[in-house]
Amino acid sequence: MADYAKPLPEITAESKPFWDACARHELLVQKCRACGTVQYYPRGVCAACWSADVEWTPSAGRGRVYTFTVTYRTQARGFRDELPYVLAWIELEEGVQVMSNIVAVDPAKVAVGLPVRVTFDDVKEGFSIPKFTAA
Amino acid sequence: MKPQALIAGVHEFPERKTAKSMLEIQALSARAALEDAGLGKKDVDGYFTVAANPGIGPLPIVDYLNLNPKYIDGTTIGGSSFVAHVNHAAAAIAEGRCRVALITYGSTSRSSGVAVGTRERISGDYLDQFEALYGTSTVGLYAMVARRHMHEYGTTSEQLAEIAVATRTHASLNPLALYRDPISVKDVLASPMISAPLHLLDCCVITDGGGALVVVHPDLARDLKKPPVRLLGSAEAIAHTSGGRRDFLVSAAAESGPRALAEAGLSPRDVSMAMIYDSFTITVLVTLEDLGFCKKGQGGAFVSGGRIALGGELPINTDGGGLSSNHPGMRGIFLVVEAVKQLRGECGERQVRDCRVALVHGTGGALGNRHSGATLILGRS
Numbered sequence: 001m002a003d004y005a006k007p008l009p010e011i012t013a014e015s016k017p018f019w020d021a022c023a024r025h026e027l028l029v030q031k032c033r034a035c036g037t038v039q040y041y042p043r044g045v046c047a048a049c050w051s052a053d054v055e056w057t058p059s060a061g062r063g064r065v066y067t068f069t070v071t072y073r074t075q076a077r078g079f080r081d082e083l084p085y086v087l088a089w090i091e092l093e094e095g096v097q098v099m100s101n102i103v104a105v106d107p108a109k110v111a112v113g114l115p116v117r118v119t120f121d122d123v124k125e126g127f128s129i130p131k132f133t134a135a
Numbered sequence: 136m137k138p139q140a141l142i143a144g145v146h147e148f149p150e151r152k153t154a155k156s157m158l159e160i161q162a163l164s165a166r167a168a169l170e171d172a173g174l175g176k177k178d179v180d181g182y183f184t185v186a187a188n189p190g191i192g193p194l195p196i197v198d199y200l201n202l203n204p205k206y207i208d209g210t211t212i213g214g215s216s217f218v219a220h221v222n223h224a225a226a227a228i229a230e231g232r233c234r235v236a237l238i239t240y241g242s243t244s245r246s247s248g249v250a251v252g253t254r255e256r257i258s259g260d261y262l263d264q265f266e267a268l269y270g271t272s273t274v275g276l277y278a279m280v281a282r283r284h285m286h287e288y289g290t291t292s293e294q295l296a297e298i299a300v301a302t303r304t305h306a307s308l309n310p311l312a313l314y315r316d317p318i319s320v321k322d323v324l325a326s327p328m329i330s331a332p333l334h335l336l337d338c339c340v341i342t343d344g345g346g347a348l349v350v351v352h353p354d355l356a357r358d359l360k361k362p363p364v365r366l367l368g369s370a371e372a373i374a375h376t377s378g379g380r381r382d383f384l385v386s387a388a389a390e391s392g393p394r395a396l397a398e399a400g401l402s403p404r405d406v407s408m409a410m411i412y413d414s415f416t417i418t419v420l421v422t423l424e425d426l427g428f429c430k431k432g433q434g435g436a437f438v439s440g441g442r443i444a445l446g447g448e449l450p451i452n453t454d455g456g457g458l459s460s461n462h463p464g465m466r467g468i469f470l471v472v473e474a475v476k477q478l479r480g481e482c483g484e485r486q487v488r489d490c491r492v493a494l495v496h497g498t499g500g501a502l503g504n505r506h507s508g509a510t511l512i513l514g515r516s
Contacts, residue, residue, distance in 0.1 A: 019264075069332075071329075087330075099266050
């Protein structure tokens with residue numbers, strides 16, 4: 001793997017289980033044990049009821065493009081070198097939206113509603129970023 | 136009944152590129168806005184500005200101006216901040232916490248080469264690790280809302296371009312505007328694609344700039360130089376990712392707009408002109424829908440055919456907006472300045488006839504993840 005020039009996450013104790021799972025090529029969401037709500041992005045409390053009793057649960061990693069943009073101009077580190085790229089909100093089968101990139105698809109073929117599946121970009125040893133590609 | 140705050144003085148810093156500092160811009164604007172009100176430095180007892188001032192929010196600017204306010208507010212919620220400051224100033228005045236509130240803004244985005252719309256959008260918070268990794272930019276986040284709007288409602292790039300065209304027509308009547316040469320829908324569509332479906336001319340300009348507002352207790356009405364503008368209603372809201380279940384086509388304006396109008400006892404039909412935050416053309420389209428000027432999904436048809444241009448049913452952004460006049464990063468203060476000038480009948484060639492009620496709506500942050508909305512309903516004396 002070449003040097004990854006794009007931003008990397010600052011992993012904290014709160015998000016470590018999520019990123020550890022990504023390293024195993026598993027996408028996790030969270031489910032509240034108190035009220036049953038599924039949420040993304042992961043956090044220490046349930047966004048619906050503020051219970052701290054949230055559990056990690058695997059996502060099937062499948063969904064559809066909710067919306068997207070093909071970016072032609074950016075100052076964002078690393079992304080400037082691979083224009084155009086696709087930034088998207090994906091709606092997972094679990095019902096939550098995930099921001100990500102659509103990769104390995106011709107940007108001209110990306111559309112709202114396109115079925116997608118998660119794919120992991122192994123950016124450095126023990127570290128992978130969830131992205132999406134055509135299912 | 137609570138005292139109804141008045142907007143007594145306004146000033147827009149005239150330069151679009153300046154050698155002056157952020158603090159200097161604010162000092163000159165503060166002095167001019169107080170002069171406009173017929174008040175002076177010694178009268179100021181409340182101070183409102185954003186944390187984007189260099190240093191620790193209001194501290195350096197209050198020091199620089201050598202003021203001793205009794206009430207201080209550094210609310211920073213993006214470009215709508217100064218619109219929210221008017222709401223906060225009115226609340227402080229109603230509570231007797233201060234009587235003359237000064238709101239200031241200064242920025243040197245253009246002279247310091249800040250790529251406001253396309254720079255890496257990193258805020259340094261926990262949320263970055265789920266968003267900034269993917270090359271988010273301000274324009275990209277708005278573009279995703281435009282794409283979804285097109286998908287759900289059939290909105291077209293031509294309709295979005297109508298907003299840029301009407302705004303440029305207004306800018307041509309404003310001697311201070313950055314760009315004054317008329318443009319066509321074709322020009323907008325032919326301009327470079329930045330983040331599809333938004334073209335360069337769908338995006339606001341980058342300038343230096345600043346300004347100041349003076350909000351006062353109604354008891355001071357007789358001491359003022361000009362007929363003050365009345366604050367009839369005000370409200371604010373935040374829309375966000377909602378745990379991963381968000382309808383990104385509904386903005387914070389859907390909450391703040393109806394609340395502000397209800398406080399004023401008015402409906403969208405009563406509005407003579409509106410100042411709508413125009414970071415991008417899509418911002419205007421979604422906001423007009425959410426404020427109730429048309430139904431959700433009908434924004435594209437609403438902005439077409441000259442309805443939002445001077446002489447139309449609802450003239451908006453008569454100063455030329457962020458799309459053509461100025462956008463130093465947080466444009467909210469200019470929305471209030473222009474609305475007040477319209478209500479005072481000071482706009483010359485671009486004056487809206489018989490302007491009785493103006494609606495101001497500021498948007499801060501990004502429609503495509505999280506943003507604030509602040510609405511003011513202003514009436515002439």
